[in-house]
Structure formats: structure tokens, C-alpha cells
Amino acid sequence: MTIVEIFSVLYQFADVFAFLILSAAGLAIVFGMMGVINMAHGEFIMCGAYVTVALVHGGMPLPIAQLLGAVTAGIVGVIVEVLVVRRFYKRPLDSLLATWGLSLIVTQGMLILVGSSVRGIGTPPGSFMVGEYTFSVYRLILFAGAVGALALIYFVFMRTRFGTLARATMQNANMAQALGVRVGRVYALSFGLGAGLAGLCGALYAPTMTLIPTMGSTFIVESFVTVVVGGANVLLGTAPAGILLAAIRTTLNAWQGQIIGQIGMLVAVIIIIRLLPEGLSGFLTRRQR
Amino acid sequence: MNLRRKLLALAGVFAASTVVGGTALAADPLKIGLLEDISGDLALLGKPKLNGSQLAVEEINKAGGIMGRKIELIHLDPQGDNARYQEFARRLLNKDKVDVLIGGITSASREAVRPIVNRTKTPYFYTNQYEGGVCDASMVSIGAVPEQQFSTMIPYMVETFGKKVYVIAADYNFGQISAEWNRKIVKDLGGTVVGEEFIPLGVSQFAQTIQNIQKAKPDWILTINVGAAQDSFFEQAAAAKLNLPMGSSIKVMLGFEHKRFAPPALNKMHAVANWFEEIDTPEANDFKKRWRAKFPNETYINDMGYNAYTAIYMYKTMVEQAKSTKLENLRKVIAAGKACIDAPEGKICVDPKSQHTSHRMRLISVDEKHNVKVLKDYGVIQPYWLGEIGCDLTKKNDKKQYTPTDLPKKG
Numbered sequence: 001m002t003i004v005e006i007f008s009v010l011y012q013f014a015d016v017f018a019f020l021i022l023s024a025a026g027l028a029i030v031f032g033m034m035g036v037i038n039m040a041h042g043e044f045i046m047c048g049a050y051v052t053v054a055l056v057h058g059g060m061p062l063p064i065a066q067l068l069g070a071v072t073a074g075i076v077g078v079i080v081e082v083l084v085v086r087r088f089y090k091r092p093l094d095s096l097l098a099t100w101g102l103s104l105i106v107t108q109g110m111l112i113l114v115g116s117s118v119r120g121i122g123t124p125p126g127s128f129m130v131g132e133y134t135f136s137v138y139r140l141i142l143f144a145g146a147v148g149a150l151a152l153i154y155f156v157f158m159r160t161r162f163g164t165l166a167r168a169t170m171q172n173a174n175m176a177q178a179l180g181v182r183v184g185r186v187y188a189l190s191f192g193l194g195a196g197l198a199g200l201c202g203a204l205y206a207p208t209m210t211l212i213p214t215m216g217s218t219f220i221v222e223s224f225v226t227v228v229v230g231g232a233n234v235l236l237g238t239a240p241a242g243i244l245l246a247a248i249r250t251t252l253n254a255w256q257g258q259i260i261g262q263i264g265m266l267v268a269v270i271i272i273i274r275l276l277p278e279g280l281s282g283f284l285t286r287r288q289r
Numbered sequence: 290m291n292l293r294r295k296l297l298a299l300a301g302v303f304a305a306s307t308v309v310g311g312t313a314l315a316a317d318p319l320k321i322g323l324l325e326d327i328s329g330d331l332a333l334l335g336k337p338k339l340n341g342s343q344l345a346v347e348e349i350n351k352a353g354g355i356m357g358r359k360i361e362l363i364h365l366d367p368q369g370d371n372a373r374y375q376e377f378a379r380r381l382l383n384k385d386k387v388d389v390l391i392g393g394i395t396s397a398s399r400e401a402v403r404p405i406v407n408r409t410k411t412p413y414f415y416t417n418q419y420e421g422g423v424c425d426a427s428m429v430s431i432g433a434v435p436e437q438q439f440s441t442m443i444p445y446m447v448e449t450f451g452k453k454v455y456v457i458a459a460d461y462n463f464g465q466i467s468a469e470w471n472r473k474i475v476k477d478l479g480g481t482v483v484g485e486e487f488i489p490l491g492v493s494q495f496a497q498t499i500q501n502i503q504k505a506k507p508d509w510i511l512t513i514n515v516g517a518a519q520d521s522f523f524e525q526a527a528a529a530k531l532n533l534p535m536g537s538s539i540k541v542m543l544g545f546e547h548k549r550f551a552p553p554a555l556n557k558m559h560a561v562a563n564w565f566e567e568i569d570t571p572e573a574n575d576f577k578k579r580w581r582a583k584f585p586n587e588t589y590i591n592d593m594g595y596n597a598y599t600a601i602y603m604y605k606t607m608v609e610q611a612k613s614t615k616l617e618n619l620r621k622v623i624a625a626g627k628a629c630i631d632a633p634e635g636k637i638c639v640d641p642k643s644q645h646t647s648h649r650m651r652l653i654s655v656d657e658k659h660n661v662k663v664l665k666d667y668g669v670i671q672p673y674w675l676g677e678i679g680c681d682l683t684k685k686n687d688k689k690q691y692t693p694t695d696l697p698k699k700g
Contacts, residue, residue: 123525
């Protein structure tokens with residue numbers, strides 16, 4: 001293997017890893033930690049993308065627009081938590097239905113209000129050559145965004161007072177409440193953070209993709225698969241799951257093309273869940289003990 | 290105002306299965322059943338098809354209908370789901386008893402509907418360009434086929450850019466059979482297919498594909514990727530400075546990617562089409578004016594919408610010539626070579642042997658600013674391939690789809 005080939009493999013791996021992690025980061029909090037099967041996850045991604053694109057068309061620089069796209073999705077997330085999700089914490093299957101309904105309403109509503117497609121904004125220019133290949137710089141920014149999202153989750157949940165309260169609430173809400181934690185607010189903010197990270201995914205991918213109301217659905221399979229393989233512990237699960245699945249998919253993509261890459265990744269997921277029902281994080285925590 | 294109109298449009302959609310014409314008539318209305326996606330992943334392509342059909346129906350009804358009968362358009366939205374296509378086709382054919390069934394967007398949806406149509410005596414119009422080869426007496430194909438699109442474009446691409454082609458295609462019957470056509474034509478021209486990649490529908494990430502293309506070093510790329518997710522290829526390839534000439538049978542005139550993506554993502558794209566909005570002839574401009582008067586917010590009047598519009602006029606002509614709506618009588622008109630209309634592109638006719646439509650084909654290309662230029666005018670091209678390989682619907686109803694490697698048995 002030449003240096004060029006090694007670099008290209010790493011680049012492809014980083015690209016798939018970024019897609020898995022960015023799709024899954026928000027869901028890891030909402031589904032992984034809070035246990036809400038959020039079928040509207042893709043619509044938070046779409047929200048981040050659409051806000052970003054609208055702001056860029058309005059003349060705002062891309063990075064600021066992306067930040068605002070993520071923040072908007074986060075605020076919408078808090079509102080959705082208060083209005084809808086809050087009522088379903090003890091009824092996980094009903095939360096699936098409620099958020100699915102929300103997803104249908106949002107995609108169809110956007111189709112009617114904004115139309116069937118939105119004009120793209122173009123990927124920021126910048127490319128570099130390694131050997132015979134040219135690579136887009138922006139894909140590396142996506143990778144940095146994925147690593148940044150993981151760092152943010154780690155920081156918020158391990159290094160802040162809110163994080164401690166949130167973890168306490170997720171483990172035992174009644175006990176936390178008895179000790180004076182404002183459980184409702186913790187849930188709302190956690191859900192908002194998850195929605196904001198989904199919005200960040202949409203904001204970051206917006207320049208590189210077709211913008212249609214159903215664009216969130218292209219992320220949905222990858223996001224759920226990564227979270228399920230990762231398991232309940234976001235900090236220990238999501239990143240290893242991203243690495244493992246990206247490695248499998250990149251190898252198969254390069255060897256046999258996208259069809260086998262996709263099939264192979266999903267087969268791997270079935271095997272992993274069969275062998276490790278609690279996901280990678282369950283396996284890793286058990287080994288620690 | 291704008292919102293209100295859109296909400297009204299929505300109300301119209303929900304009311305789609307109710308009577309459209311309304312006024313009291315001497316004769317019963319003539320029922321057209323229409324299956325087009327206006328929600329789901331293909332909504333952006335399906336909506337212009339519905340618009341084109343509504344425009345044609347409105348114009349025809351204003352001018353007195355078909356043989357004095359008003360048209361009642363019954364539209365259902367299968368939302369890109371082939372199971373719903375079948376369910377709704379049954380409903381339109383058996384319950385609503387439509388006089389003609391029109392629609393279907395992907396080749397998968399057409400093949401899902403065709404066996405159901407075959408159990409009835411109702412004619413079916415498929416209005417998209419497609420991979421060709423359907424030899425079925427119940428079906429009239431209005432869109433362009435490979436001998437009109439690939440047999441013109443691929444030789445141009447090979448001559449102009451070189452003999453090595455890389456194919457990225459959607460992984461279902463349209464992509465697979467189109468790739469087969471490309472293999473045959475490129476081989477006949479002495480070229481080579483240096484790579485072929487079939488992409489599952491819904492895949493949106495192409496970093497690996499772009500790298501595979503760079504490794505294979507083709508002279509040009511045949512892009513027959515389908516759907517909104519797969520269209521992301523163009524943006525990602527441009528960002529990676531792939532910068533290769535591209536050719537396609539569905540890009541620009543069908544998916545208006547040059548209007549949806551920021552330039553220069555579609556730079557150097559080539560396509561052969563019977564319709565694209567940039568056509569500049571008096572007939573075409575008049576048509577565009579009427580369309581824009583009814584649908585001022587249309588992003589692009591694509592060839593699917595145009596074909597959907599001409600399909601209803603073709604049906605009108607056939608019924609008027611036959612003085613009947615029965616399939617067998619309509620087919621007599623086709624067999625006599627009299628199923629012809631003056632469409633905005635020029636005169637087009639349904640070919641007796643294959644029941645496919647002749648078209649005036651033009652080669653177009655997109656520049657880095659996404660302007661569309663006409664490079665070549667091929668004139669009218671007949672849908673000759675099915676007739677040459679032995680499909681003759683005036684003699685025998687094969688009810689089959691043929692491909693370059695699956696030809697009818699001789700004898």
C-alpha cells in the first residue's frame with residue numbers, strides 16, 4: 001500500500017465516520033439516554049439544514065448560519081419536548097407514534113409551505129490533491145464537526161453541573177426530584193441538546209446535499225443503527241459504534257461498492273445486537289467491572 | 290396570499306377523488322385516472338406531472354372536452370410507494386372505472402401497475418422517458434426511449450470526450466437496463482466501460498464513488514443516478530474537483546438539477562431530450578406562457594410535466610379518431626399510424642409496432658454558470674428499436690419488457 005492509498009482509505013473512513021456520528025449524536029441523547037424513540041429525528045436534521053440554507057440565501061456567512069441552524073433546531077426541540085414528548089416518558093411505544101406523526105406533519109407541511117425543493121448553496125470551495133486523487137476540504141470539516149460533537153457531549157455530561165444532574169435524572173428521576181433537581185427542566189434541556197445536535201448535522205450537511213422536505217430520512221437508518229449498536233451509554237457507546245461501523249462500511253465500499261457496503265453494515269449490526277444485546281457500551285462497562 | 294393558494298392546492302389534493310368538472314352535462318364525463326407522486330421523495334418530479342395533466346384537462350374542457358364530453362381527472366397520490374401504486378391502480382380501474390389510466394414515475398412503479406392494467410381492457414399511458422423495451426398492447430409510452438436518447442448522446446460523448454466511460458446508476462430496473470444499453474452502444478463504438486457502480490436508492494454520500502472514478506480515469510461519466518438523495522453526487526463531485534464531462538438521459542430536463550444546485554455542480558452535463566424549458570421556439574414559448582400563467586411558482590417545466598401534458602392531448606386525438614374510448618378501437622387508430630398530435634416540440638406520432646412515441650430530439654449541455662445550450666438538433670427520431678427486434682403489437686401482444694440482452698425469440 002502506498003502513502004496515497006493509506007491516506008485515501010483514512011479519508012474515506014473519516015467521511016463515513018462523520019456521517020454516522022453526526023447523524024447519531026443527537027439521537028444518542030434522545031433515544032440512548034432518555035429512551036424516547038424519536039421518529040422525528042430526521043426532521044430536526046432537516047430543520048437545521050433549511051434554516052442554514054435560508055440564512056445563507058439571505059446573505060449570512062455559512063458558519064454563522066450553521067450555528068444558528070443548530071440553535072434553532074435546539075429551541076424547536078425544547079418546545080416539542082414541552083408540548084408533546086413530555087407526555088410520553090412512561091409510554092415509549094406511544095412516543096414512537098407521536099413523534100412519527102409529528103414527522104409526517106412536518107415533512108408534508110414543509111412540502112406545502114416551502115415547496116418540493118430548495119435551491120442549494122454550494123459546498124465551500126477548497127480541495128487538495130494527494131497523488132492522483134483530489135479531495136474536498138469540506139469533508140474534513142465534517143469529520144472535525146463529528147469529533148467536536150462527541151467532545152461537546154462529553155464536556156456537557158461529564159464536566160458540567162447540568163450534566164451531573166442530567167445523568168442523575170436519567171438513572172432515577174424520582175430520586176433526583178426528591179433531592180431537588182428540577183426534572184422537567186433537565187428533560188427539556190436534554191431533549192433540546194439532542195435536537196440541536198441533529199440540527200447541527202443538517203446544518204453541516206446542507207451545502208453538500210439535495211434539499212427536500214424528506215431529506216432527514218437519508219440519515220435515519222444510520223442514526224438509529226449507530227445508537228443501537230452503541231447502547232445506552234452515549235459516552236462509551238456512540239463513538240466506538242461509529243468507529244466499528246465506519247470501518248466495516250468503508251472496507252466493503254472500497255472492496256465491493258456501495259450496495260455491499262450498505263448490506264454489510266446492516267448485517268454487522270444484526271450480528272452485534274445478537275451477541276451484545278446491550279450494545280457496545282454494555283459490553284465495555286461489563287468488562288470494566 | 291401565496292400560503293392561501295398553497296393551502297387551497299392542498300385542499301384540492303385531499304378532494305382529489307371527487308368530481309372535478311362539476312357542471313351538468315348532456316353526456317357523462319370522460320374519466321382519466323392519474324397516478325402521480327406529489328408527496329414523498331419524488332414529489333419534486335411528480336408535482337410538475339400533475340400540473341401538466343391539470344393544464345391539459347383545463348384547456349381541453351374549456352374548448353368543449355373530448356367529443357363533447359368533459360374530462361374528469363381523478364388523481365391519487367401513491368407517495369412513491371409501489372404497493373400504493375398497485376392499490377390505487379386497482380381502485381381507479383375497478384371502482385372508479387376510469388376510461389384511461391395515466392401515470393407512474395419510476396420504472397418500478399410502471400412494472401408494478403402494468404400486470405393490473407393487463408387484467409382489464411383499459412388503456413394505460415406511461416408518460417416518462419424510460420429504459421425502453423416494453424412491448425405491451427395495453428400501454429402507450431409517451432416519453433423518450435434509449436434509441437432516442439442513448440443512441441444519440443453516447444456517440445457524441447465518445448467522439449467528443451473519449452472512449453472510456455464510467456457509469457453511476459441507480460440500483461433498480463431503470464438503472465440496470467440503462468447501463469446495459471450503455472454497455473452495448475459503447476462496445477459497438479469501440480469504447481470501454483472502465484467502471485460501473487450501482488447505488489441503492491436513498492444513498493446520499495459519494496466520497497468513495499468519487500475516488501473510484503478518479504482511480505478509473507474515465508473520459509466522461511454516465512450519470513443515471515435517481516432521486517433526491519443520489520443527486521447529492523453532483524455537489525460532492527464538484528466539491529472534490531472531479532470536473533469530468535457527464536452525460537445522462539434524465540438530468541437537467543427531467544430533474545432540473547441545474548436549477549436546484551448552486552453552480553458549477555452541473556458543469557459539463559450533457560443530455561438528449563425532447564423537451565427542456567430552455568427550448569426557444571414560438572410553439573414552446575406559447576406553451577410555457579400558458580403553464581406559467583396557471584402555475585407561476587413552478588421551479589422548472591420539466592420533460593415529465595411536458596409529457597404528461599401531451600399525453601392527454603394524444604389520448605384526445607386517439608379517442609376522436611376512433612370515435613370510441615375502447616382500447617381495441619384506439620389501437621386501430623395507432624395501427625393506422627393516425628395517432629399524431631402537434632405538440633409544443635413539433636409533430637409527434639405513436640408508432641404502430643411498439644406503441645411508443647416519435648420525438649424531436651436535441652442535445653443540450655450545461656456550462657459552469659448553469660446556462661443550457663443546444664449543441665445539436667437530431668430532428669424527429671422514431672422509436673425504432675422494439676420494431677427492429679421483432680415486437681409488432683399490430684400482430685401479437687407480448688406483454689413483456691425486452692432489453693438488449695433479453696430479446697424476443699426468433700420465429
